[in-house]
Amino acid sequence: MINWKNLDELTSYGELRKTKPVDLARVMTGDQGAARVANYQIPMGAGLVYNFAAKAVDDDILAALEKLAGEAQLSEKFEDLYNGDVVNTGEKRLVLHHLTRGQLGKDVIADGVNKRAFYEEQQKRIADFAGQVHAGKIANGAGEKFTTVVQIGIGGSDLGPRAMYIALENWAKKTGNFKMEAKFISNVDPDDASAVLDAIDVAHALFILVSKSGTTLETLTNQSFVMDALKKRGLDPAKHMIAVTSETSPLAKSSDYLAAFFMDDYIGGRYSSTSAVGGAVLSLAFGPDVFARFLAGAHEEDVLAAGTDVRKNPAMMDALIGFYERSVLGYPATAVLPYSQALSRFPAHLQQLDMESNGKSVNRFGEPLSYVTGPVIFGEPGTNGQHSFYQLLHQGTDIVPLQFVGFRKSQLENDVVIQGSTSQQKLCANVAAQIVAFACGKQNENLNKNFKGGRPSSIIIGDQLTPESLGALLAHFENKVMFQGFLWNVNSFDQEGVQLGKVLAKAVLAHETDGALTAYSKLLGI
Incomplete structure (x- = not known):
């Protein structure tokens, strides 16, 4: 039986609070530090590895976290979620984004429909549509191919899909998978839509309107803005637009669109990149096969998240350590630092994913909480961030835990040797240096030059950013946020x-x- 208890009702939480803090600078120095790097890591999906050697944990703390995971029933709650329990208590809804990329448990029947079959059907419809667009069978009013796709949406209809597109754009160009350029209009500020429309060939553009309800004010305003621009150019908007919406929305059967693809209330916007919300734009931009590879990487990571052994479950371990930093050590924020320019918008997506999910002060039953919940999330790609906010991270009065992401190879692999090393080697050298600098610090009698160290970080490492590894990375953070919501007993889905x-x-x-x-x-x- 599942028990949804507040954190302060769990015996293991009290025991965790009594564990002895770790002197991170000491344990990360010398041979001891090298041993931690080798031992404190967990394989992830798509060849990624989650390494938490530079986190302020030891075997005693990890054992206490494992006990907490058991008492909080993290595995059982995830199992209930993917088997179709009503986990979104605020809106009395199922939570089914995992089903968009594979089957973890039993069939989920909702509204008389097999939901996995429903999501697969939408993916197939999108794939067929994208194939016809790429072949020129679906074309503009003059019978000419569409060359650009523009997504109109806000929040989860923009942040995740935009981050995923940017992450794979250069990879697709390098590997011959680039089909169409994608642009995004989200802000109701008219300067946003105007800038996009001025930068594209509107006559050869296909627009995707994304709104689950069909009533989102910002999105409908931008749709009208775009339709007006099309009409002024003598173009029929109905031949340039498709919709991603729910089957019950006013957009579903409208003659204003070439086609409509469907999502449902069981997938929140910030969890929708693997649904039709991300599927339409990514399939048009890169082809359905690339989108399928992205889904496969996400599912591979979901399978690991469903495991019951914390030491083999990267998302659960990441969640538990992040929880320890927030709820025991009291750190207020987390910085996400991808050392990959392709992931330049990934921190922005994680801001919404984490802060919209776990930024709550009441529990899942609407009762006030007596403890802190989700941290502030921010970040920029390295090495840009090093020349921006790293000063505060190294020597500021608050300790901010760090989550690095790095890859051994660049996406384009057209690097050159400069001063004895490639640009990618220089990038990776910066990652390694920052992890150790944050953890170990450097003593100096001049306090202005003194680094106390003790600044914890983890790193997710991969060989190269591909559709599979991007999917695994996305699913890792989605599952991490979910597990932390379970720990804080908040509803992460409204x-x-x-x-x-x-x-x-x-x-x-x-x-x-x-x-x-x-x-x-x-x-x-x-």
């Missing part, structure tokens, strides 16, 4: 905090305001 601003914005536009809201509206010229 986002009530997003709604209030939307409601008030509608009131402003309808001029149904008073007080400060009216004053700010006048100040902004509304």
Whole structure:
């Protein structure tokens, strides 16, 4: 039987708090540090490895975390989730994004439909559509091929798919898998849509409108903006647009679209990159086979996350250590630092994934919590971040745990030797140096030059960023966030905090305001 208990009701949490803190600078020095690098790691999907040697944990703390994972029933709760239990208590919904990329447990029947079969059907429909677009069988009004695809969406309809596209764009060009350029319009700021429209050949552009409900204000506003631009160029918008929406939305059977592909309420926006939300744009940009490889990598990582042995479950171990840093050591933030330019927008996606999921102050039953929950997430690709906010990370008053991502090879592999080493070797050297510098520090009598060390980090290492490794990386963080939500006993799958601003914005536009809201509206010229 599953017991959803608050953290402070778990005996093992009290025991964890009594464990002796680790002197990270000491254990990461010399042979002891080298031994940790070899031993404190777990294989991930698609050839990736999660290495947590530079985290402030030891065997005693790991044993306490394992005990906590058992008492908190992390494996059992995940099993209930992928078998179709109503885990999203706030909205009384199933949580099924894992089913978009494979079957982990039993068949899930919802609304009289086998959901795995439903998601596979949508993927096949998208693949068939993309194939016809690439072959020129589906073309613009003049019978000419589409050369650009533009996704119109916001939040999870933008951040994840955009990050995934950017991650694979150069790889696809290098490997002959690049079919169409993709652009994204998300912000309701008209400068966003205008900039995209000015940068593309609109007559050869195919637009994807993404809105589950078909009523998202920002997305519909941008759709109207795009439709107006098409009409001004003498083009029929209905021959340039497709929709990704729910079967019950007003967009589902509209004549305004060439086709509609479906998602459902069981997949939250921030978890939707492996659904039709990401599938349509990625299949058009790179081809359905590349999208299938991306899904395969995600499923491989999901299978590991479903394992019950914490020492062989990278997402669960990452979640437990991150939980320890937040809830026991009291660190308020986590920096995500990918040493790969292709992952330049990945931290932005993780900001939404983590902070929208676990930024809660009540438990899954709506009761106030007496302890902290999710951390602040931020990040930039290395080495750019080193010349930006690393000063605070090295010598600031707060300790900020770090999550590095690095690859042995670049995607393009067209490197050159400069001063005895390649650019990729220089990049990797920076990763290694930063991990040790953060952990061990460097003593100096001049306090301005003194580095205390003790700054914990982990690294996910792979050979190269490919569709499979990208899928595994995405699924790893999705599952990490899920496990941490279980530990804090929050509902990681609703986002009530997003709604209030939307409601008030509608009131402003309808001029149904008073007080400060009216004053700010006048100040902004509304």
